[in-house]
Amino acid sequence: MDKLGVAEGLINRRKLLGLASGAAAAGIGLALPELVMAAPFEGLVERARQAGERQVVVAGGTGAYGDLVKKHFYLPFTEATGIEVVPTGGGYGEKLAKLKAMTSVGKVEWDVITLSIDSLTPDVTSLLRDLGDCAGLPDVASQGVDGSCLREGVMFDIGGGVLAFDKRSFPEGQAQPAGWADFWNVKAFPGPRALPNIGNPWWALIAALEADGVSRDALFPLDIDRAFRKLDEIKPHVTVWWKSGDQSQQIFRTGEVVMAMLFSGRAFRLRGEGIPLGISWNGAPLDAAFWAVTKAAQHPNAALALLDFIYTRPKAHAEFAAESFGSTAQRGALDFLTADAKASSVLQPANWSNIVRVDREWLAANREKVLQRWSMWIAS
Amino acid sequence: MRAKPLAGSPFGGRPTSAQEYGPGLSLLLVTPLVLLLVGGFLYPVGKLFWGSVFVPEATFANYARILQEPLFLLVLCRTFEIAFVVTALALLLGYPVAMAMARVSGRTAMLIAACVLIPLWTSVLVRSYAWIVLLQRNGVVNNALIETGLTGTPLRLLYTQGAVIAAMTQVLLPFMILPIYSVVRNIPDDFVRAARNLGAGSLQAFFRVTLPLSLPGVTAGVLITFILSLGFYITPALVGGPGTLMMSTLIGQQTTELLDWPFAGALAAVLLAATLLLVIVFRRALALNKGFKLG
Structure with a gap:
C-alpha cells in the first residue's frame, strides 16, 4: 500500500526490502549481507526492522522550523521505511538538561537529539553514541560537506x-x-x-x-x-x-x-x-546543529537509519533550505538551488572552505x- | 466628639480608620494584604537572599565576588547615576506640570490630566518602542535635524545613555507629577494670597509658601521615581546598549541566562540595601529641611 512518487525511489527499495525480509523469513535464503553491501541505507532499515523497532523518538526543533523538518524529513522517512517518527522538542539547553536527567535515572526516552555544535563538550559527548568516522552511515560520507561527521553526531543545519x-x-x-x-x-x-x-x-x-x-x-x-x-x-x-x-x-x-x-x-x-x-x-x-543518537537509545537502529536518511534526497534539502532560510550539510542540494541562492550558499565549496x-x-x-x-x- | 487632628493637614478633620473600626475588624481587613505581601513578596525575596548566603553552603563568596569583579560595581554606580539624573529631570519637568494641573480648571485641567494619565495607562513596552522610532538613525528626530540643516549626517541617538535617560524620564514622569499634584491641590489659595498681601513677590511667595508646603508630595514623588528607576528593566534593555547596562538587567541575566540564582540573590540584596540606605538618608535630609520655612 505504498504511495508512489515520494521519497525519490526509496519506495521501490522499500518494497524490495519487504520482499527481501519476507524471503529471508521464508527461508529462501536471499543473502542479507549482500543487500547491506549493495544498499547501505536499506541495510540500516533492515536492522531496525529485525530488532522490532517500529518508531524513533526525536528531540528536535519546534515551531515553524519543526514543521518544516517534519514535512521534508520525518514524513518521507516514515513513508520510505515504515518507521514512525515521534517528534518532541524544546530549546537546546532544555533538551540537554532533560537528556542528562533521563540518563541519570537510566531511562532515556529519546533516540535522536538535535543540539548546537557549541554544546559538544565532554560532559555532553558522554551521553551520545560514538559514531566513529560514520562508516556505518555511508550517505553522510558520500553526500555531506567536509566534516559532516562529528563523531558523536552528524551535522544538519549549517x-x-x-x-x-x-x-x-x-x-x-x-x-x-x-x-x-x-x-x-x-x-x-x-x-x-x-x-x-x-x-x-x-x-x-x-x-x-x-x-x-x-x-x-x-x-x-x-x-x-x-x-x-x-x-x-x-x-x-x-x-x-x-x-x-x-x-x-x-x-x-x-x-x-x-x-x-x-x-x-x-x-x-x-x-x-x-x-x-x-x-x-x-x-x-x-x-551548526547536529543530530546525534543517544547512548541509551531504545531504538538505536532506527535512529541510525534516520541519521543516514537525512543525507539522502538532495531536492528535499534544497526545498527545506529555501523554506527555512538555512542550509543543511547535504552537498547535492546545491544543484537544486536558484542561481541567486546558489552563489551565496554555504554549500559553495568556496564559502564552506x-x-x-x-x-x-x-x-x-x-x-x-x-x-x-x-x-x-x-x-x- | 473625637479629638481632631490639627487643622491644616489636607486630610484633617476626619477620624482615622483606627478610630473608626475596632482592632479586631482592622486586623481582619488588613489580613488579605498581609497574606499577599508575605506570600508574594517577603517569602520569595527572603528565599532569594537566603539562597545568596546559604546555597549550596553557607558562604559570603557571592558578595565577595561583587566587590572583586569591577563590572558589578561599575554597573551599580551607573544604575544610581542614571536613577539620580532621571529623578532630577522628572522633578524639574514634573513640578510645573503638577502646579498647572492643580491651579487650572475645566477643559485645560482635563487636557493636562489626560496628557499625564494616558501615557501612564499605556504599556511601557509601547512607549519604549516609540522612543526607538523617534531616536533611530533614520528616525523622526534625526530626519528633523537633517532637514533643518542642524546636522549633515544622522546622529547616534539610540542605544546611548542619553536615550535611556530620556525614555526613562518620560515613562516615570507621571509617578512624579501625581503625588506632587495631590499635595499642591490641597494647599489653600489663601496662603499664597496672604503672602502676596504681606508684600511677597510671586517668586518669593512660591519659594517661601507653596514649595515648602508641597515638600511632602515632592518627597513621595522623588522616592517613587528614584526607586522605580533603580529597578527599571524594559526601557534600558530596549533603548540602551551594553554601555548602559543597569542592575536589573544584570540580575535578569544571572537568573534567566546564567541560572546563577545565589549570585542573583546577592546582587538583588546589594541593590536593595543600597536603595534603603539612600531612602533613609533622603528622608532624614528632608526632615531636617522642614525647619527652613520657619527660618
Whole structure:
C-alpha cells in the first residue's frame, strides 16, 4: 500500500526490502549481507526492522522550523521505511538538561537529539553514541560537506556568523566589504556597524583577529589580548550590539547600521524581504546543529537509519533550505538551488572552505574567562 | 466628639480608620494584604537572599565576588547615576506640570490630566518602542535635524545613555507629577494670597509658601521615581546598549541566562540595601529641611 512518487525511489527499495525480509523469513535464503553491501541505507532499515523497532523518538526543533523538518524529513522517512517518527522538542539547553536527567535515572526516552555544535563538550559527548568516522552511515560520507561527521553526531543545519552589508550603502560596481579587515576599515567603508552580544563573544574575537591579519589556521588558541585591543578600535563605530535574531534583522530594515555580523539564516531572511544585502562567508564563524543518537537509545537502529536518511534526497534539502532560510550539510542540494541562492550558499565549496570552526577544546577551557572579560569590556 | 487632628493637614478633620473600626475588624481587613505581601513578596525575596548566603553552603563568596569583579560595581554606580539624573529631570519637568494641573480648571485641567494619565495607562513596552522610532538613525528626530540643516549626517541617538535617560524620564514622569499634584491641590489659595498681601513677590511667595508646603508630595514623588528607576528593566534593555547596562538587567541575566540564582540573590540584596540606605538618608535630609520655612 505504498504511495508512489515520494521519497525519490526509496519506495521501490522499500518494497524490495519487504520482499527481501519476507524471503529471508521464508527461508529462501536471499543473502542479507549482500543487500547491506549493495544498499547501505536499506541495510540500516533492515536492522531496525529485525530488532522490532517500529518508531524513533526525536528531540528536535519546534515551531515553524519543526514543521518544516517534519514535512521534508520525518514524513518521507516514515513513508520510505515504515518507521514512525515521534517528534518532541524544546530549546537546546532544555533538551540537554532533560537528556542528562533521563540518563541519570537510566531511562532515556529519546533516540535522536538535535543540539548546537557549541554544546559538544565532554560532559555532553558522554551521553551520545560514538559514531566513529560514520562508516556505518555511508550517505553522510558520500553526500555531506567536509566534516559532516562529528563523531558523536552528524551535522544538519549549517550556517555561520556572516559579514552582511547593505548594498544601498555599498552598491555593486563599487568596493564592497569582503572580510573582517573591511569591517574594521571605517575609512573605505564608512557607516555604523553591529556585532552580536548574545553570549558567544568568541565570534567577535575571531573577526577581530582576522581583521588584525592573523592567518586562519593560526587563529586558535585565540590571542585574547590582541583580539580585545583590535575590538577597542571598532567599538566607537559599533552602534548596535544585537541581543536577538529579530533585532539583528530590524537594524537593517530601519537602516540603523550599514554592516553587521549576522546569523546567515537572518541575512537570507532579510534578503527574502527584499532588503539588498551582500553576504560574505569570508572568515564567518561556523554555526551548526547536529543530530546525534543517544547512548541509551531504545531504538538505536532506527535512529541510525534516520541519521543516514537525512543525507539522502538532495531536492528535499534544497526545498527545506529555501523554506527555512538555512542550509543543511547535504552537498547535492546545491544543484537544486536558484542561481541567486546558489552563489551565496554555504554549500559553495568556496564559502564552506572559508568558514572558521571554533576549536571546541579551546572553548571548553576558556569559555568562562572570555565571557567574563567580554561582559566587562562591553559594559564599560 | 473625637479629638481632631490639627487643622491644616489636607486630610484633617476626619477620624482615622483606627478610630473608626475596632482592632479586631482592622486586623481582619488588613489580613488579605498581609497574606499577599508575605506570600508574594517577603517569602520569595527572603528565599532569594537566603539562597545568596546559604546555597549550596553557607558562604559570603557571592558578595565577595561583587566587590572583586569591577563590572558589578561599575554597573551599580551607573544604575544610581542614571536613577539620580532621571529623578532630577522628572522633578524639574514634573513640578510645573503638577502646579498647572492643580491651579487650572475645566477643559485645560482635563487636557493636562489626560496628557499625564494616558501615557501612564499605556504599556511601557509601547512607549519604549516609540522612543526607538523617534531616536533611530533614520528616525523622526534625526530626519528633523537633517532637514533643518542642524546636522549633515544622522546622529547616534539610540542605544546611548542619553536615550535611556530620556525614555526613562518620560515613562516615570507621571509617578512624579501625581503625588506632587495631590499635595499642591490641597494647599489653600489663601496662603499664597496672604503672602502676596504681606508684600511677597510671586517668586518669593512660591519659594517661601507653596514649595515648602508641597515638600511632602515632592518627597513621595522623588522616592517613587528614584526607586522605580533603580529597578527599571524594559526601557534600558530596549533603548540602551551594553554601555548602559543597569542592575536589573544584570540580575535578569544571572537568573534567566546564567541560572546563577545565589549570585542573583546577592546582587538583588546589594541593590536593595543600597536603595534603603539612600531612602533613609533622603528622608532624614528632608526632615531636617522642614525647619527652613520657619527660618
